[in-house]
Amino acid sequence: MCQYVVFLCSRTVARQGLCLSRSQFGVLYRHAVPMGTTANEEMNKFWAKNTQLNRPVSPHVSIYKWSIPMMMSISHRGTGVALSSGISAFALAALVLPESYPYYLDLIHSMTFGPQFLAFSKFALAFPVAYHTFNGIRHLAWDLGKGFKIPEVYRSGYIVTAVTVLTSIGLAAM
């Protein structure tokens, strides 16, 4: 079984040349210093140091040109947070409010401003659910490793948006 030695190269090193003779293979091994910290620890150290020094954060989302995938990604998060908050608010209301659900539903219904308002509010409820659901399916496809090519990302994005709008309109009409 032959014995081999690792060469660590970088651009400059490659030009200068990296060398090792067989007798020195153990020495390089000793010179490769393994870091004892995890990525998580290093991240925390980075944040702790930089916030403690009160360093400003470089502009990023405020200057980078927005793209469709970017907008859809943050919308996925936004709809997720909004829906979660809505569910939590509903659950809290269920615990706190004295009357039953049909009572409050009739109360709201008696206050509405017409069928268009009802249709619009149904659309407003259905839209985030539909968007988050269909974009969620798109995410699951990515988790399977499919559809990462840039044209595919855009195409699936357009499909998700179109299906969301159509579904929301369909649901609002029900």
Place this chain on the structure above:
Amino acid sequence: MKRFISSHRSRAALVHPGDSSHLGLVVRIMAALVRISSVCCRGVSPLLFRSCSLIRPLAVQKKDRDCPYLISAKIHATPSSYAGSGSKAASLHWTGERILSIVLLGLAPVAYFYPVPAVDYSLAAALTLHGHWGLGQVVTDYVHGDFKIKMANAGLFLLSTVTFAGLCYFNYHDVGICKAVALLWSK
């Protein structure tokens, strides 16, 4: 791996200590090399070891004897004591998130066609957990600092607990989630 070694035998080399507990280190060195080589080489698929060698061969051959210095580098290597005892918690969490998403996806048509209490409670559980894990990712992304992270996660846990309690209460004492949506849409 063997093909790689034999085809680059005269030029490339890998540390191959007999001690298998250093295998994790070797793997990480290799990974680092591959990443570096993809910067160095213009080859399309360095990962397949086809189009470029991992080191510059010429310099090696020439300076074999007379090069006095050694390049050292800090490499990310899990200490060998970790090998095999690493936690799979994060990976399992990720998989659990995806499975739950699929379950929730399947629950939607079931809720439409079979609005029964079992589905009501399953929906309550799945929705709450999906939301809890999702908001957990948001916290991980935007909250920094040990204490703040702990506080945010504690608050999130409280919120999710109250949410689940409220939904179960609604399912038990009121019309239930499926019926509630049906009523809302019937207006």
